[in-house]
Amino acid sequence: LELAPGVVHVPGWLGSDEQRELVAACREWARGPVPIRHTRLPRGGVMSVQTVCVGWHWQPYRYSRTADDVNGLPVAPFPDWLVRRGRQAVARAYGASAAAERYTPDTALINFYDGDARMGMHQDKDERSSAPVVSLSIGDTCVFRVGNTETRNRPYQDVELVSGDLLVFGGPSRYIHHGVPKVRTGTADPDCGLGSGRLNITLRETGLG
Numbered sequence: 001l002e003l004a005p006g007v008v009h010v011p012g013w014l015g016s017d018e019q020r021e022l023v024a025a026c027r028e029w030a031r032g033p034v035p036i037r038h039t040r041l042p043r044g045g046v047m048s049v050q051t052v053c054v055g056w057h058w059q060p061y062r063y064s065r066t067a068d069d070v071n072g073l074p075v076a077p078f079p080d081w082l083v084r085r086g087r088q089a090v091a092r093a094y095g096a097s098a099a100a101e102r103y104t105p106d107t108a109l110i111n112f113y114d115g116d117a118r119m120g121m122h123q124d125k126d127e128r129s130s131a132p133v134v135s136l137s138i139g140d141t142c143v144f145r146v147g148n149t150e151t152r153n154r155p156y157q158d159v160e161l162v163s164g165d166l167l168v169f170g171g172p173s174r175y176i177h178h179g180v181p182k183v184r185t186g187t188a189d190p191d192c193g194l195g196s197g198r199l200n201i202t203l204r205e206t207g208l209g
């Protein structure tokens with residue numbers, strides 16, 4: 001389902017086995033080498049979402065190999081199986097193509113939302129590559145807000161992201177404003193492997209060497 005040019009939503013793309021595999025991998029990454037944490041913003045704020053990174057470490061507003069804002073350690077390497085998942089996702093969204101086969105995500109941002117966590121409207125502009133962003137949702141349903149490239153405000157549309165859903169952002173929508181205004185506590189698929197809360201995994205190409 002194409003929500004806007006280049007924005008494709010595939011409800012239920014991940015089965016419960018695949019969701020549990022991803023949850024297990026994320027639990028491991030959340031332990032270290034760089035533990036999951038609430039990202040500190042340069043102006044003193046703290047994000048309500050908890051984040052752990054794989055491949056490259058993101059901190060507002062740049063990528064690095066080591067987590068200078070946490071414990072200084074290099075983040076876990078980006079696994080090949082996750083590159084293949086990313087290619088499958090792009091092929092599912094846009095159709096099998098040479099472009100889908102060339103897609104080589106090198107960073108994953110793993111966000112955990114408890115019932116009170118939110119993500120304000122923002123654009124993702126820290127990647128040097130304009131390749132698509134692949135988003136996988138597991139656990140509690142959320143309200144995801146898809147806005148426009150020009151402003152953080154209206155017009156926007158609200159979409160519910162459910163456990164197992166795939167969302168791919170590319171082409172003209174790569175630099176769209178987006179956010180997560182609400183998590184619906186207690187709505188998780190009991191078979192997804194996550195007791196409560198919401199997990200979102202985004203795969204990206206940083207375009208960095």
Ligand code: MD3
Binds near residue numbers: 109111169173174202
């Ligand atoms: C559209 N995450 O990590 S996923 C983020 O659910 C982020 O945790 C949200 O926004 C979450 O930056 C939304 C969907 C998503 C992710 C990245 C995008 C949509 C995007 C990048 C560009 C355009």
Ligand code: FE
Binds near residue numbers: 122123124178
């Ligand atoms: Fe984002």
